[in-house]
Amino acid sequence: MIINSVLIAGAGAIGLVVAETIYNADPHCISILAQGERLERYRNKGLTVNGRRLEFRFGGEKPVDLIIVASKFHHLGEIIKDIRPYVGKDTRILSLLNGISSEDIIGRAYGRDRLPLAMIIGTDAFHSGEETSYHQKGIINFGDAEGKNGERENSIAAFFTRTGVPFVLQPDMKRLLWYKYMINVGVNQTTAALRLPYGAIQRTGGPGEIEEARLLAEKAMKEVIIIANAEGIDLNEGDIDHWYKTVNTLNPSGYTSMAQDVLAGRKTEVEMFGLAMTELGKKHRIPVPVNETLYLQLRTIEQTYPGAYPITLAGTKKTRPG
Structure with missing residues (x-):
């Protein structure tokens, strides 16, 4: 099968970085x-x-050959409904969401055989409104x-x-997905809380580094x-050392996507990180106190946004007093 038409589902930082590359090569296919x-x-x-306005098409032909999902996790249910007209018999779907569960969630709606495991790593894209920079x-x-x-x-x-989209076709993608998850759980949550x-957690000797x-x-x-390891994935502490080779190349004044969300007063993806880790810890009877604490901190921060309604740990909105 030759891919000639692509739909980007999620025009945020990741979606627009990928979309720009494809657009520059073939604006009619995207x-x-x-x-x-x-x-x-x-x-x-x-x-x-x-800084460059791109004249994208919106919607386009139906169905398409490839759908790239690049939304926030809490928008995934809406995205799954909205892409339905674009999913044909042979449509492939590539999910660039953080976490380790989006392929299974999308697969329950459209068939798991459409989706390889996927992730993007090493981007420092920043998104605000309708503008992305990287x-x-x-x-x-x-x-x-x-x-x-x-x-x-x-x-x-x-x-x-x-x-011209930078990519690596991996022979052991399951381990790599957990490697990216490890990074997101530690770095996104810490920088957001x-x-x-990035400069605060880099290991280059820069002036903005904070050891704690x-x-x-x-x-x-x-x-x-x-x-x-309890899930059968061979991660080790050497993977943390390897990660610094990537983060040390990023713009030290840039922010992780979750830190961007907190600074902008937006909903974060903490449920797929701290909460998911807490649930996996209970499943395996393994304590995860750092992730439990980061989850509670970030949920508290979300409830301090202007106009925010308090939300229970189960995710159910409470009734505002008065």
Whole structure:
């Protein structure tokens, strides 16, 4: 199968970085998922990447050959409904969401065989309103969950090669997905709770580094390693050292996506990190105190946003007094 049409579902930092690369190579093959108020806003204000407005199509042909899902986790249910008209018999779906569960969730709606495991790593994209900026695009890593890469993966690889999207086709994607999860759990949550940029947790000797913040992130990551081992995934503390080779190359004044959400007063993805880790800890009877604490901190922060309704730990809105 040759991929000739692509839909980007989620026009945030990650979605627009990938969309820009494809657009530069072949503007006619790509479209952005949008409808209702969001569609009108995109049409009126446009979508801008690194200061350049890109004239994307919205919607486009149905079905498409490839859907790239790049939304926030709490928008995934809505995205799954909205992409339905674009999913044909042979449509492939690539999920670039954080976490370790989005492929299974999307697969329950459209068939797990459409989705390789995937992630993007090494991007420092920043998104605000309809504008995205970045220094590092990052690299999409993907591959079959069981390491049996075939026509599905090869067709996506051929498309990325043709359009210049940086990628690596991985033989052991399941381990790599947990590696990215380890990073997100430690770094996203820590920088969000402390409202700090990448420079605070880098290990380069820079003036903005904060050892205590770096140690907190590492403690959260070490809990992921223990849980991953219980799940049969061979992560180890050497993976934390390896991660610094990536984070040390990022713009020290840039922020993780979760820190950006907190600074902008937006809902975070803490449920897929701290809460999911807490639930996995209970499943394996393994204590994860750092992640439990980060979860409680971030849920508290979310409830301090202007106009925010208090929310229970189960995610149910409480009734506002009076």
